Amino acid sequence: MITLDILDLPLWEKMKARRALFSFDLEITARCNNDCRHCYINLPAGDRQACSKELTVQEISDIADQAVALGALWVLISGGEPLLRDDFAEIYLLLKKKGLLVSVFTNATLIGTGHIELFRQYPPRDIEVSVYGVTMESYERVTGRPGSFASFMNGLNRLFDNGIKVRLKAMAIRSNFEELPAIAAFCRAHTKDFFRFDSQLHLRFDRNEKRNLMIISERLTPDEFVALERSDAERFSALEKSCDLLVNEKFTYRDDDYLFHCGVGKGSFTVSYDGKFRLCSSLWASGTVYDLRQGKLAEAWNEFVPNIQNMRSCSPEYLGKCRSCAIVNLCLWCPAHADLETGELDRPIDYFCQVAHARADAIEEAARHENIV
Template sequence: MTSFVSKLNLEDFSLWKKIEDHRVPLDFYLEITARCNNNCRHCFINLPEGDVEAQNKELTLAEISDIADQAVELGTMWCLLTGGEPLLREDFFEIYLALKKKGLLLSLFTNACLVTEEHIAFFKKYPPQYIEVSVYGISEEVYERVTRKPGSYANFRHGLDLLFESGIKIKLKTMALRSNFNELSEIAKFCREHSDSTFRFDPLLHLRYDQDPLRNNQIRQERLTSDEIVAIEKADEERSMALQNNCAHFIFSDNYRVDDDFLFHCGAGKSSFTVSYDGFFRLCFGLWHPDTIYNLRNGTLEEAWNHHIPKIRNIRSTNPEFLRICQNCPIVNLCLNCPAHAYLETGSMDAVVPYFCQVAHARATALEEAIKEKG
């Protein structure tokens, strides 16, 4: 029988460019809590599980449902539930079902420590697109060095095993930290053996959105040096080949020029957005500058998307150092810096961050050497 329907991978979907050009809010991150059962050294958002003040600020089920209705009206199709730890919400099932019934395609970020048989039965009945789990270590010592929560490793492995046995699509990832540096290769091996999805590791550690100085110092201590980042990217064959095969996207010619002083050249606010646990609209999950957020409890998503975002994307840099060093940098796509990260690092969205520069130049040198060796 002739087939009239062909399978198309989402990444090959030909309308992506048109969607971005026309600024359709196709997907959004929904942080349903900032609270977490773990206390990870590197986390930029987590608050204690029993933080009553944070819990009282959380969007209610009714508020979440209303925001989702507005999002669907604007054309949104995907929603990623995240936190904190989303499964801490006592009304998690109700939130998930409310979004599912609106036709949204749902995904979930979780540490897996709270996953039970009840969750598995629920997810099998109402399948997510995928569930993504962070693997901070494959030994109890390393995992709990990161989470700072005794017993968390056993809970993590139990929850992860339940997910593996369920047949639900699982994606695995990790953060490259000082605390798990010596176990990264084993973490990568474990993740690739247990999931068909591309394993990713991230060396970019965000500073705290609440600017807690003690926690920020702890995060800085977890950061790898530029040489260490290059070394782990080079040692990981999949990551190394991806960088080499896409070299043209990462290193531009020396005559690369940006003909304006607009601050935002990224995709923030073009086809996605983030809603924080306390109801603030953000262009991306990392952008916390007070001038860029919008309180959805006092306004509408349509107002935020169609009127607030254009104002933000029209912000121009007034920092001569940034314009000289960063704006026309040919290795900008190897750099960790952006307005969101610069603000968390310095309090200014158009600041030069030396650590990010070091990482970018080390990556560029390593990539150029790898290309030469390859011939």
């Protein structure tokens, strides 16, 4: 409910005041049985230290109770690979029994008979599976694990054969670039209502430099990034249709030095495998993380989040560039990624800037072409 007193606030203040918890993401483990080249989170499946830090079933239950009390309706169980946990079924069921809609992100390689029985008896909202390749060669080039393609196909077919609601997504990276049309065709043939590909590779939450270099080496060039979007008629026409809104010379926050202009902290939050509360999954900057093992969710949501939303910048580079950028809506820039890429929340990111300009050029060229035709 919007309280009357916010009607007196400036527009941005009003937007920030409209907060109602709707959903949350639970990264129940950072461990994974794959070792994908682009992965921003994974630790080895047998990492005992990581395992010992994972939230217990009781801790997850407590956090979920607190989230439900604050109004949450929907939870996403993710990882790492959530099915690596022996107590996955217990966690899944306890969340269902609290009345939450439950989605699961999985690589599908560990789907067994028990999971199928569980999902048949207590259906998830959906299971979202990443398709890294549709041949053994490309799939395992990405995952780095021999045998993973056969396990993936086996798990996926089990889900399909048992009528479990599956959504598919693909990461567009250098290691599977040549196969992307085949991956898109595979996804569209298997799911009618949903398929998306993501070309934005995030840097690692643990800031592992060697792994970050690997992620950067997997990024598409700005031209490839845009060529891929143009090759997907559905996606490019959505981009074109809203281009009036996306490219706007008058778009400027020159008088506004707030850092966060996205939906962060308005309706959802993320909890890491060891109980760290963040406003979104990518926001790991110092001072923006709240330890739920030391405090309560209500304090994190009601007191901590507004403080983060109120963060401002005094960087002339940021205020003069990104905050008055006509194509900011075409840009993947955000404070969380700026921190992961540059160590600061308010620094422009060269690669994202190049991608945004390539997108703007493509939209402009398509508009010119339409006018000529």
